[in-house]
Amino acid sequence: MNIYISIDMEGISGISSVSQTDPNNPRYKEGLYFMKRELEEIVKILKNFNVRKIVVNDAHWNMDNLNFIDLDLDIELISGSPKMLSMMEGINxxxxxxxxxGYHSSANTIHGFIDHTYSSLTISEIKINNRRVNEAYINGLIASYYNVPVGLISGDDKLFDECKNIFLDCEFVITKYSISRNAVKLKNPIIVYDDYKNAIEKVLNKKIKPLEIPKEFEIEITFRKTEMADIVEILPIVERIDGNKVKFKENDFIRAFRYIRVIINLARNA
Ligand SMILES: [Zn+2]
Structure with a gap:
C-alpha cells in the first residue's frame, strides 16, 4: 500500500499559538517539535501495518519545515516551494x-483556530460553486482528480465540522478544540497519537471512494483589500464582481487550482 501525506502545521496536536507556526518567531521550534513528533507517530503506525511506501509533502509556510537531519524515518520527503500543486505536490x-x-478551518470561519485558506494575508474567502471551501476540500479535489481517496484528516474540531459532510467515509482525528482564532483547548498529544492508531487501522480496512468532481467550477475569491482585486482583474479569465471579489470559470480542476495560485500571488504583490 502507498500513502501520500500532506502535512500542515496549524492543526498539529500540542500547537496552541500562531507564533509556534511562524518560522520567524523564536517559538517556532516548539511547533516544529510537535510537527515532527506527530509525523513520526503516524509513520510508525503505518509501518506497523506494513505500508510500504510513504511520501510526505511538507505543506506549511515555505514548505521546508521538515528535514532528514532530525527525522529518522523511512519516507520520501517533498520539501520547498513553489511547487506546481503546492500542498498536493507529488500526488499521483x-x-x-x-x-x-495538521489541517485547519477555512478563512472566515467563526472561532476557527488560525482560520485561513492558502493565504492569510490576501484571501478572505474562496467559494467553489457557491460554497465556501477550505484547503482540505480544495486538496481533496486534487487527490480525486488523480483518483486517490482521502482516508484521514486531522486538525481542530472546526475543521471536522467543515469536512464531516463532504468526506463521508474518511476517518478524522481531532487534535484540539478551537475557542477563537487565537485560542484553543488542546487535547493531550499522547491521546491524539493513540487516536491515530485507531483511525489508521480503520482506514486501511475500508474501501473509500474519491470525492465526486463537479463537471465545471465557478471559483469566487474575496480578497482582504480592493487593490488586490484591482490587480487580479487584469487576468482575462477573471471577472470583477464586487470591490474585493472576483470570479472565474474552469472545467478542469487542476487548471482552476493553478489559476487560484497565480491569483493569490498577484494579490500578494498588490
Ligand atoms: Zn499552514
Whole structure:
C-alpha cells in the first residue's frame, strides 16, 4: 500500500499559538517539535501495518519545515516551494490514500483556530460553486482528480465540522478544540497519537471512494483589500464582481487550482 501525506502545521496536536507556526518567531521550534513528533507517530503506525511506501509533502509556510537531519524515518520527503500543486505536490494515481495532517478551518470561519485558506494575508474567502471551501476540500479535489481517496484528516474540531459532510467515509482525528482564532483547548498529544492508531487501522480496512468532481467550477475569491482585486482583474479569465471579489470559470480542476495560485500571488504583490 502507498500513502501520500500532506502535512500542515496549524492543526498539529500540542500547537496552541500562531507564533509556534511562524518560522520567524523564536517559538517556532516548539511547533516544529510537535510537527515532527506527530509525523513520526503516524509513520510508525503505518509501518506497523506494513505500508510500504510513504511520501510526505511538507505543506506549511515555505514548505521546508521538515528535514532528514532530525527525522529518522523511512519516507520520501517533498520539501520547498513553489511547487506546481503546492500542498498536493507529488500526488499521483499510484497512491491508495491521501492523508491530510495538521489541517485547519477555512478563512472566515467563526472561532476557527488560525482560520485561513492558502493565504492569510490576501484571501478572505474562496467559494467553489457557491460554497465556501477550505484547503482540505480544495486538496481533496486534487487527490480525486488523480483518483486517490482521502482516508484521514486531522486538525481542530472546526475543521471536522467543515469536512464531516463532504468526506463521508474518511476517518478524522481531532487534535484540539478551537475557542477563537487565537485560542484553543488542546487535547493531550499522547491521546491524539493513540487516536491515530485507531483511525489508521480503520482506514486501511475500508474501501473509500474519491470525492465526486463537479463537471465545471465557478471559483469566487474575496480578497482582504480592493487593490488586490484591482490587480487580479487584469487576468482575462477573471471577472470583477464586487470591490474585493472576483470570479472565474474552469472545467478542469487542476487548471482552476493553478489559476487560484497565480491569483493569490498577484494579490500578494498588490
Ligand atoms: Zn499552514
Amino acid at each position: 494515481s499510484n497512491f491508495d490514500y491521501a492523508f491530510f495532517i
